[in-house]
Amino acid sequence: MTSRSTVRSSVSYHAGQAAEQQVAADYERRGYSIAHRRWRGAGGEIDLIVRNGDGLVFVEVKKSTSFEMAAARIKRRQMDRICASAAQFLEGEPNGQLTNVRFDAALVDAFGAVQIIENAFDQV
Numbered sequence: 056m057t058s059r060s061t062v063r064s065s066v067s068y069h070a071g072q073a074a075e076q077q078v079a080a081d082y083e084r085r086g087y088s089i090a091h092r093r094w095r096g097a098g099g100e101i102d103l104i105v106r107n108g109d110g111l112v113f114v115e116v117k118k119s120t121s122f123e124m125a126a127a128r129i130k131r132r133q134m135d136r137i138c139a140s141a142a143q144f145l146e147g148e149p150n151g152q153l154t155n156v157r158f159d160a161a162l163v164d165a166f167g168a169v170q171i172i173e174n175a176f177d178q179v
Contacts, residue, residue, distance in 0.1 A: 070118055071116070071118060074116050074117075074118035074161075074163040075092065075093075075102055075103060075116045077163060077167060077169055078102075078103060078114065078116050078161040078163065078169055078171075079092065079103055079105075081161070081169045081171065082103070082105045082112075082114070082171075086107070087105040087106060087107050087112065088105065088106045089103065089104075089105055089106075090104040090105060090106050090111065091103070091104040091144075092104075094140070094144060095140070096139065096140030096141075096143040096144055097139065097140065097143055098135075098136040098137065098138070098139025098140035098141075098142075098143065099133075099136035099137065099139075099140055100140070101113050101114070101115075101137055101140050101141065101144070102114055102115055102116040102161075103116065103161070104144065109150070109154070109155060110154065110155035110156060110157070111144075111145075111148070111154055111155070111156045111157075112156070112157050112158075112159050113137060113141045113144075113156065113157075113158050113159070114158075114159045114160075114161050115129060115133070115134075115137060115158070115159070115160050115161070115175070116161045116163065117129060117160065117161070117162055117163070118162075118163040118164075119162075119163075119164070119165070120164065120165045121164050121165070122162045122164050122168075122170050125162040125163065125164065126160060126162055126172070129160055129175070134158070134176050137158065137176075138158070138176070141156065141158070157173060157174050158174065158175060158176040158177075159171055159172060159173050159174070159175055160172045160175035160176075
């Protein structure tokens with residue numbers, strides 16, 4: 056017998072994957088290339104890492120009923136963990152910590168619309 060929480064967890068997982076796919080497609084339409092999906096470092100997971108020329112964008116994807124509710128789910132502690140993982144990722148880049156980077160929040164609402172907030176971590 057499947058518990059209600061297991062079903063809910065599975066639905067959330069698949070909804071998150073679909074949101075990440077939508078966001079990846081949005082970045083690709085804008086000329087970025089997907090470097091990694093769900094890259095895991097010591098600090099935690101980075102949903103998407105995309106390339107733009109010689110720079111990188113670390114993307115946190117959040118899905119909720121509205122853009123506002125999705126944005127509210129990004130907390131300072133999570134941003135710190137993503138930054139720690141990004142620093143680890145940069146160790147393997149040719150320019151290391153001198154690589155041009157930014158941190159975006161990609162918000163997906165209940166209708167599947169995507170809103171990208173560039174340099175989102177600077178706005179908190």
